[in-house]
Amino acid sequence: MPQSDFGTPEYCPNCHKASAYIPRFQAIVLPEYANFAEAYYDAVNGLYFFDEINRIGLRIVSCLSCSQSVVLLDLFKDGKPVGFNQVIPREEAKKLDTVAPDLVADFFNEAEKSRRAGALRAAAVMYRGCIEAIINDLLKSVGNFNANIKKFEEAEDILTDELRKRIVDYANDIRLTGNRSVHQGTVFTEAELSDISSIIEEVVLHAYVQPAQRKAMRDSRAAKHSSGS
Ligand SMILES: [Zn+2]
Secondary structure, X not given: OOHHHOOOOOOOOOOOOOOXXXXXXXXXXXXXXXXXHHOEEEOOOOXXXXXXXXXXXXXXXXXXXXXXXXXXXXXXXXXXXXXXEEXXXXXXXXXXXXXXXXXXXXXXXXXXXXXXXXXXHHHHXXXXXXXXXXHHXXXXXXXXXHHHHHHHHOOOOOOOHXXXXXXXXXXXXXXXXXXXXXXXXXXXOHHHHHHHHHHHHHHHHHHHHHHHHHHHHHHHHHHHHHOOO
16 A cells, blocks of 8 residues: 555654655554454354454654654555554644633634644634634623724734734734635635644733733742842
8 A cells, every 4th residue: 555545744743844754664553453243254264354444554654854753543444545643743732821811722722623633624713713812802802803803903002013913914814714714615724724823822922921921020029029038
């Protein structure tokens, strides 16, 4: 079975580059220990036969950019290759810093999980929900997303002008992204969604993580002053 029938990760999970791979090892690993209940016995030849149409292959490939290995399980359905699961390195869905509001973190978490599972349309909708939750939270106002983006753009007391403008650009992009995926059924590429994911992380860093760090430093200085040290 040529490895191209199963595919490889679009981005190397080790160096995160859009790389190509050299095959290093390939074998069918299941059914090696087959379930005898599902086997049928050929009395003439005294042999058991097993259903091999849903077997699993093991494949190791090396990235051409970083030379590190990726271990994949190749999946068959009804005797045909249907794709792979990445086993090593283990894929962990990204999570936001715990200071992010719960709703923002929940949307992000679901988006990341959907993206890892290849459900790209679902991921786009969840990323959109995430950005909307961020803007609602910072504005302290839950309303029409489009109207809130405009309101946010003019909210001079929130963040700096430059950062606010960048978030608004991102918000408009992601609003269109979400609308497109819901209403027109567009499937987004992994690269586009990966970009949106980094944008959200950056927004959360500036809007929640850094202010929380500054507050912690202020509190610790205030505690020192009040204790007289
Ligand atoms: Zn690599």
